[in-house]
Amino acid sequence: MSVAGAVAIAPLIPILSAIPAEVEFTPAAQPTTSLANPQLIYTFVEHLGTIKSLAFTPDSQTLISGGSDNDGIIRLWNTTTGKRRGIINRAHQTAIESVVISPDGQTLVSGGDDNTINLWNLKNNKFTRSFVGHTSNVLSLAVTPNGKVLVSGALDGIRMWDLLQQRPLATLTRFDNLIYTLAISPDGQTLASGDNIGVVKLWDLSTGKLIRTVPGAHANTVTKLVFTPDGNTLISASRDRTIKLWNVTTGGLVRTLTGHNNWVNTIAINPNGQTLASGGRDGIKLWNLTTGELLNTFYGHSDWVSAITFSPDGTKLATGGFDRRVNLWLLQ
Numbered sequence: 001m002s003v004a005g006a007v008a009i010a011p012l013i014p015i016l017s018a019i020p021a022e023v024e025f026t027p028a029a030q031p032t033t034s035l036a037n038p039q040l041i042y043t044f045v046e047h048l049g050t051i052k053s054l055a056f057t058p059d060s061q062t063l064i065s066g067g068s069d070n071d072g073i074i075r076l077w078n079t080t081t082g083k084r085r086g087i088i089n090r091a092h093q094t095a096i097e098s099v100v101i102s103p104d105g106q107t108l109v110s111g112g113d114d115n116t117i118n119l120w121n122l123k124n125n126k127f128t129r130s131f132v133g134h135t136s137n138v139l140s141l142a143v144t145p146n147g148k149v150l151v152s153g154a155l156d157g158i159r160m161w162d163l164l165q166q167r168p169l170a171t172l173t174r175f176d177n178l179i180y181t182l183a184i185s186p187d188g189q190t191l192a193s194g195d196n197i198g199v200v201k202l203w204d205l206s207t208g209k210l211i212r213t214v215p216g217a218h219a220n221t222v223t224k225l226v227f228t229p230d231g232n233t234l235i236s237a238s239r240d241r242t243i244k245l246w247n248v249t250t251g252g253l254v255r256t257l258t259g260h261n262n263w264v265n266t267i268a269i270n271p272n273g274q275t276l277a278s279g280g281r282d283g284i285k286l287w288n289l290t291t292g293e294l295l296n297t298f299y300g301h302s303d304w305v306s307a308i309t310f311s312p313d314g315t316k317l318a319t320g321g322f323d324r325r326v327n328l329w330l331l332q
Contacts, residue, residue, distance in 0.1 A: 035275050036286055036295040038317055038329035042082035043300075046075055051307045051320025053098045057122070058105040060311040063318050065326050066096030072112060074099065076125070079316060079328060086125045091118060100141040100150075102163065109150060109163075111138030117152055119166065129166050133159055140181045144188040149205065151191055153179035158193060160208070172208050183225040183234070190248065192234050194222025200236055200246070212251045217244065224266050228289070229273040235289075237264040243278055245289070255292050259285060265306050270331075271314040279305030284319055300327045 049068030056063055062085055063077045072092030076085040092112030099110050101122070108120040117131040117138055136155035143150050143163065150161040151172070158172040158179055177195035184191055190211065191203040198218035202211040218238035226235050233254060234246045243257040243264055262281040269276050275295070276287040283299040301321035308319050310331075317329040 035270065035331050038286075038298065038331055040300055040327055041330045042077075042079075042328040044075070044077055044082075044084075044326040044328075045324065046084070047073070047320075047324045047326065049095065049324060050322045051324065051326055052096060054307045054309045054318045054320050054326065055099045055101050055108075056309060056311045056316075056318070057101055058103060058312055060313040060316065063311075063326070063328065064099050064101065064108060065307075065318075065320060066091070066099045066110060067320065067324070068095040070094065072096055072114070074108070074110060074120075075326075077326070077328075079311065082328070088120065088125055091120075092116065097137060097139045098141045100143055102143055103145055103147045107163065109141055109143070111141050111152060111154075113137045115154070117141070117150075117161070119163075131159075131161050131166075131168065133168060133171075140179065142182040142184045142191070144184055144205070145186060146188055149188075151182055151184065151205075153182040153193060155179070158182070158191075158203075160205075170208060172203060180221055180223060181225045183227055185227045185248070186229055186231045190231075192225045192227070194218075194225050194236060194238075196221045198222060198238060198240065200225070200234070202234075202248070202251070214246065214251055217246075218242065220263075223264060226267055226269050226276075228269060229271060233289075235267060235269065235276065237267040237278060239263040243267060243276070243287070257287055257292055257294075259294050259297075263304075265304060266308045268308045268310050268317075270310045271312060277308050277310065277317060279308045279319060279321075281305075284308065284317075300329070301325060 047067045051067040053066045074088040074091040078085045093114040095113045111117050115134045119128045134154040138154045140153035150163045155178045157174040160169040181194045193201045200214040200217040218240045220239035224237040245254040260280045264280050267278045278285045281304045285297050286295040303322035319327045
């Protein structure tokens with residue numbers, strides 16, 4: 001493994017704005033909802049571009065959104081009150097492709113189309129450092145469960161960074177294929193990558209060596225990867241309209257979920273490990289992972305669903321779309 005590029009301080013100065021957020025409130029309903037029948041509680045409509053990435057803080061109290069706003073804006077939302085908690089202007093020079101939060105909830109990491117990775121202190125939303133070395137759009141970020149290692153996937157390969165020391169570690173692969181998505185196993189030992197031609201690969205994070213390649217896993221771009229909480233299964237979504245479950249140990253296909261009529265842009269797994277959410281042109285779908293059954297299809301966006309995530313406490317689902325909206329759903 002070769003050492004990645006040097007760390008540089010970004011010449012970006014975030015501006016925290018106090019402008020009141022434009023929020024649409026959905027009238028609160030009293031009936032209890034279930035995982036299969038989410039209730040829309042808030043819609044946030046400040047973004048000026050497609051929502052590319054969503055992340056909850058570990059306490060589930062804050063939702064962070066980033067998207068294709070030309071001025072690289074990150075927004076923070078209070079999930080209890082529906083109010084905006086903060087805003088980081090000029091977080092990147094262009095669109096933000098991915099946001100991820102460290103397990104301790106102290107650091108926000110963002111990756112953008114300006115080829116950079118920026119780190120932010122979530123106590124005050126202040127910029128702390130940039131990681132540079134990628135030569136193309138940074139499309140995916142993942143952090144190990146212990147919070148020590150950040151992995152970034154871009155159109156030019158995969159790099160590893162020491163998140164605690166805030167320095168580069170290594171280049172895992174360079175110009176392999178265009179890396180669209182990454183996921184790290186719950187034990188922090190295995191990295192999964194998905195690329196533009198439908199190939200899924202598993203990597204040993206301790207050695208940087210390739211464990212297994214699943215060629216032809218999909219017939220089109222792999223858009224999202226997630227591990228089940230027990231780490232036994234890897235789930236992949238693709239523009240080939242399918243979602244597939246893979247045995248991590250053997251690499252064998254466990255099940256294929258079909259039902260979307262176009263690209264599957266995004267997936268997320270509930271912390272209980274039993275329910276999968278997926279989004280695309282035809283709304284949001286909820287699946288029973290044990291049986292493969294489609295539980296429900298519901299809508300809340302006027303265009304493609306592009307980002308989706310469950311809150312760590314499993315009570316909420318956040319969705320973002322091409323319609324520039326962020327929706328927050330109550331699950332119980």
